[in-house]
Amino acid sequence: MPPLAISVNDLSKIYGEQTAVSHATFDVPLGSVCGFVGPNGSGKTTTIRMLLGLITPTGGTGTVLGEDIASPEKYLAKVGAMIEGPAFYPMLSGRENLKVLADLGGFPHERVDTLLQKVGLGERGFSKFKTYSLGMKQRLGIAAALLPQPQLLILDEPTNGLDPNGIQEIRELIKELAEGGTSVFVSSHILAELEMISEYLVMLRKGKVIFAGKTQDLLGNQKPVTAFKPEYQVDLNRLVDIVKNLGYEPRVENGAVHIPVGAEIGATLNRAAFEAGITLSAITTSQPTLEETFFEMTGE
């Protein structure tokens, strides 16, 4: 078994009668980028808080960088984290906010300026945090997470509020860190981004882990989807009926009929459509994206 950045076993957190995380078990290999996905309220942030020692698990065990999560002081010096959005002192500048954290962790102040430059806040470092836009706050949060030159970086929705350029920059930054050997555990709603960067995935639904493993294993196990687009949209409903008569459950999207079957269905359906007087303008087969898989698995 490869060395692990994170390993949790049967981890649970219960608030009164509400179960936030239920018997979660998963491993994140050292040096990998692992996406952490799940609908709102599925327990992602609660899990991250348990990994960082902010809340005490109701049950189960876990390790971060080989140390028990019951003793966060043993590993947090090597962990950078941004949890549930950036939280800083509004009356202090971005630079002073980072210096507070640098003082606390015993990191050199030179690192503050380097990081502000790195996340594109070099010129606004002296402005008060309360004057920052959401995207700038997010960048400052990422800079704070990078302060300790972490072996493990835990990011909760790091691209919230960022424009497409900002999102791309964060993606590049995560790739760069991973190439340098940093393990990254990142939750995001932008699944297309996660699909591009995550080697591993942990998927939660209602507090339970419904998948944990390699991204390729998840996507590779999904059935391909073939889409049939009629030349005229008036034929769409008739095409749906033909598909149903062939025994498939179609999904209509973007003016096309989608069936969870591979390319082998193409000839059969093309023939049936032709016999019904429908001309197809396009037949395409593709593997489902992470987003499609996520919706299918979580039922969202």
Add this chain to the structure above:
Amino acid sequence: MLNVVKAELRKMKRPSLTLVTFSIVAALSALFTSLIFLRLGSTSDRPRGREIAQTIESMSHSDGGYYSFSIMGLFIGLIALTVFASQSANEYTYGTLRNLLVRQPSRMKLLVGKLMAMIIFSLLLTIFAAIVNISLSYIESSQGHVDTKLWLSSKALSGFFTTFGNMVLGTIGYGLIGMSLGIILKSPMSAISISLLWFMVLENILEAVLSSSAKWLPGSALSAVSSGGSKIFTYQRGLLMSAAYLLLFGGVATLLFKRRDVSS
């Protein structure tokens, strides 16, 4: 631990906090000193049956130089309480406590470091109040025809340091109650308003309605510490009673800070 103190002091030295706090102390010092010297009369001027707080003669004694400083205990204490309460409760309202705990996972170290930083702040506040009060007293003394010869005597210096020590203790006491309430209530507005309401209104009402209750009230006890004893409390009883209240509030706050989930 020193890293925590350093980080806390960095937060506290922001101009919006230091300027406002120290300006209020300066303004109150000026007000108290001016009022004392404006109302100053001679013993021979005292009308029959009327009390004059201070006379030219009494202000010429060795404690005259720091008299105005010595009566500011409650106000400096309440300022410290407000600062301590807002500093601790804001960590919850801003959500910054989670950042601090990621960088310093030992909650006790974090709490003690915060406390030490706030004690340093209280000390600086009291030193500043002393400097302003004594300086203003010197300035006003010439206009009030007060003899300042004894103000620098060894008795005066010893009296000043005793008063200063008591003021620092009282200020830290008020501040600790503020800090504890900030942690317990997690809201600066609630912590500050409840404590000010208690110390400035409710205790006075209780004392007026039920005079025997005064011997058990935290504000009276802390005031007795700040002023080196009072009509209600001896200094020792004030210290003991204050320590008991601080243990109670501090104990609950420490327990909550150590055990409570940081979920905001």
